[in-house]
Amino acid sequence: MLTRAEYDYTVLDLLGDDTRPAQNFAREPLTDGYDNDANANRMSSDGLKRYMEAAETVAARAVRDRRDLLLACDPNAVGCYQQSVARFARRAFRRPLTVEETHAALRVYADGYAAGGANLGLEWAIASILLSPQFLYRDERLAQAPPELTRLSDYQLATRLSYFVWASTPDDALLDAAEAGALATDAGVSAEVERMLKDPRSDRGKLRFLGLWLGVEELETERKDEATYPIWTRSLSRSWQQSLALYLEHVVRDGDNVKTLLTSQTLYANADLSMYTGLAPTADFERFTPTHRTGLLAQPGFLAHFAGPNQSSPVRRGVFVLDKLLCQPPGAPPAGANLIPPAPSTAQTTRERFAAHAQADCAVCHERIDAAGFLFENFDGIGQWRDRENGHAIDAGGELVRARDEKLRGPLHGVEELSERLTKSGQVTDCISREWLRFSLGRTLDVGDLCSLYGVQRAFATSGGSFDALVRAVAKSDAFKAHAAPETMP
C-alpha cells in the first residue's frame, strides 16, 4: 500500500496536486522504524473513507484547475475524454490496463457524463482510479504460481524503482522503458537509475530513508520537563524537527555521503534555536557553522530526541550508536530490571548517577552502552553545550567497547572524535547498507538476501559512503529485482 508520503508525492507528480491530502490518512505502523512494511499496512474501513475523500477532492481540483494537463487531445474531438481517462489510468496503475480495467474506468466516466457532462465524467473516473487497489497497492503480483525467487515484471520493477529512488510514481519515460523491454537487462536498469538520480526527485527517496531511520517525524511531539528546561516550548520541538530535516536536506544536497552526514559543521537555526548559535536570532531558518556542531550526532534535534525529559541520556544515545550506526545492538534489559533513570541531581554528574550500571547484571551491556553514551555528555537534555555539570567538569571520555571493527576501538573523547572515527569504519557503512536495503524492500531481510546485502555493502564502502552508489547497488541487487517470498508479498 502507498504510504502517506508516497501518496502525496504520487498525486503531486501525476496531477500537480500539492495539497498533501495524505495528511488526513492514518499513520502507518512502523516496523523496525520503517513505514512501508507491506505486512503491517492494512486497509481499514475508516482508511477507505479517507482515501475516498482524498480521491474526490484531488479529482475535482485536477479537473477544475488543471484540466488541460489531463486532456491528451482536442477536447471537442470525439473520444478525447475517454482517451484521456485511459492515459491517466495507465500512469496511475503504473502499467497498461487490461480490457476489463479500461471498461471499468470508462463506465464510471459514462456515469459522470450522464450526471453532468464530460468534465464530470473525467472527474468521477479519476476519483475511481485513485481509489482502485491497482493505484493504492503496489502491484507486485506474480504472473504464475511462484516457483521460488522470481524476477519482477518490467512494469513492477519500474514501480519499485520509482518508489525507492523518487518516493513516487514512475514517469512516462520510465513506463515507456518498461514497455520497450529496456528494464529486462541490467544495463537498461542502470541507465534508468542514472537518469533518475540526476532528477531532483531522487532527494526525496534518500530523505525518506534518513528521516525514518532517525525518527524525525516523532520529534514534533517530543516534550521536555518545563521545570528543568524553562526555555522548552512546543514550538522549540517543531524547530528541532525542522532544523534536523534541513540538515538532512543539506547532507543529501551538498555531499550526499556518510562523511557529510556525520561531520558537516552545519546547523540550521531560526529564532527558537538561537541559543545554539550564540548569535543574533534570525526569523527564518538560516545556515550557521557554530563550534561544537559537527555532524548529525551534534544536531540539537537529535540530541534532544535521544535524551530524557529532564536530563541527558547516555543510555538512549549509546543505544542509538550501537544499534543504528554499528548494527551491534545491546541485548534487552533482563526482566524486572529497573528502567527508571536516576533522578537528576544537583550534586552529581550524569556519569556518577549511572554508576549503578557497574553491577554485574547490568554491566555486560551497559559497559558498551554507557561508554558510547558518555561521549555525548557535553550536551544536555535539550542539546545545549555544557562544559560543567553541577560544578564538576564534564568527562566526555568513552569508547566503542568490543566494536566488531577494530578501527573503531580505543579511547575517545566527545562527539567530534566519535563522529570522525565512525566515518573511517566499514562497520558503519555496512550497517547503513543493511538498514537502507531493508527499507528499499519494505520487509525484513532474511538469509536469502545475504548475497544482495554483501553486494550493497561492498559497493557502498568502496565508494567511500556515497549515497548515490548505495542507491545504484540496491537497484542492481537480486533481492530488489525479485519478488518477495510469498508470505512477505507487498
Next chain:
Amino acid sequence: MNRITRRQFLRGAGSAIVALPTLVSLLPRAARASVTPPKRFVFFYHPNGIDNAPYSFRPKPGPSGTEADFTLGWNIDPDLAPWRSHLLWTSGINMRVAQEGTVGEQHQRGIGALLTGQKLAPGDFVGNDGQRAGWATGISLDQTLVSVIGQTTPIGSLQLGINARQRNNSGVVSYRGSEIPQLPENDPRQTYRSLFFTSGARDEIPIHVLRRQSVLDGVVSQLGSMKQRVSQEDSKRLDEHLTIVRDLEKRIASLPPPPPPAPAGTQSDGGSSTGNTGGTQTGGSGTSGSTGSTGPIGNPSDWPSYEGCAASGEPALSDLPLSSDAMPEMAHLQLELAALALRCDLTRVVTVVFVDAQDHIPMPFISVSDDIHNLSHLSDDDPYNAQFPRRDASRDNFRKRDRWQAQQFASMLAKLQTQEGDGSKVLDNTLLLWGSELSAGNTHSHLDIPFVIAGHALGWRTNRFVRFTNKNHNNLLLSILLGFGGSAASYGDPAYCSGELTGIA
C-alpha cells in the same frame, strides 16, 4: 430553521482553544423516534494495569461477603462513587491466553488478547524488552458485535485513540479478523470526518450519492479484474479490501450528506488550504478547504450549521499537537464525539485506547513529569525498592494516573445520560467494558485483570463486586457476545474458553 449555536471550550494551559461542534437539540434520526433504542458497546483501555496497593483501585469487600457489600477503591472513589449504581466490579478474571503466549512481550500479548482472546502472530514489531511479535490472530469482540448490532448504522464502529501513538501492535485492541488490525484514530478532527464524512466535493445530495456509488462500483470492478492471477496471500488481502468497499457501499446511502456550501458572502479567510472559489464549473462539484489541511481549522463562523444529529463544523484545534500535553483536550473531544455518535445512532460500537501499551509518556497536566511506564514498575511492593529514594512520590504519581483514567470513564458515563426516544437513557442501552493489558506494571501479570463493567444494555445487575476464581477472560467476551444476541459456542482461542461466565449477569 432552528440552527445550533456553537460553544467554545477554553481549556488547558493558556492559549489552547478547543471548539467542538455543538451537539445539542438532538432530533431523533429518521427511524428512531418510535422504536426501541439500539444496544451499544463501548470498550475503554488504559495501559500498564493499576496501582496494586490494597484497595486503591480495586474495591474492598465488606464484612457480609455479599456482592453488594463493598467499598470502592479509595483512590478512585471520589470520581466513581456517583456512578456506583451503574457499575459492576470484578476480580479473578485472568487473561491466560496472553499469559501463556510465547510470541511477543507481556504488553504486546496483553493488549492483543484483550478483545480477541487470541495470541499474537510472529512478526517484527519490537516490544518494550526487544522481543518481536506481529498482530493478534483473531477478530476482536467489538468487530464481532458490529455484525450483530452494527449492520444498519452509517458507520460500523469507531476506533479512537488518545495519544495512542505507538505505530504497531502495542496500540491496537480492535481487529477485523486475524492479523487485520484497526489502528486507533488519535485526531478528533479525523474522528469528526469519520462521523460525518464531510467530503470536500460539495454537490447536491443526489449527485454525491450517485458519484460515490459509481466510483465505488468502478472500484469493485477493478478489484474483480485485479483478483485474476493472484497468489493466495494477495487474494486474501484483496478480499479484505473488497469487504471494506462493499461495506462502505452498503452504508453510503445512509451516510449523512456532505455539508452544503456556505451561503455566498459569508465566507471570510478560513485559514484552510484551498479556497472554495464557488467552483461549480465542473458540473456541480467544487473543492473544499478541509481535506488536505490538518492545521487549525478556520474561523468557526465559517462553518456550516446543521440541525439535530447532522452536525455542525469540525472540531477546531488551536495549535495542539497530538502529544501527552494535550491529552485532556483530546480525551474531551474524542469522548464527546463518541457519545454523539452513540446517541445519534451513527454507530453502536466504539473502542477507546488511552495511550498505547508501551506508555512511555509523562502526564504534565496532572503534574506527573516521569515516564508513566516506568512508574508502573513501582506499582506495588517493588523488589528494587532500595534503589528508589523517590518511591513514595512515584507511587503517588502512578495513582494520579489511575485517578485520571477513572475521571475519563466517569465523564463518558456522564455523556451517556442523554434521553432516548422511549424515555430511557443512552447508558441504559449501552454496555461499557474497561480493562488494561496487565493487572500490575511491575509483575507484568495477565492474571486478575481489573475489568470494570458499566451500563445496562444486557440487563446485568450492577452495583456489585463479583469475585471470580480463576476464570478466563474469553468467557467474559463470550458472555458479552451472547448478551448482545450473538451466537457462538466459544470466543477467541477455544482452548481458553469454557463457556459463559456464570455469575456475571
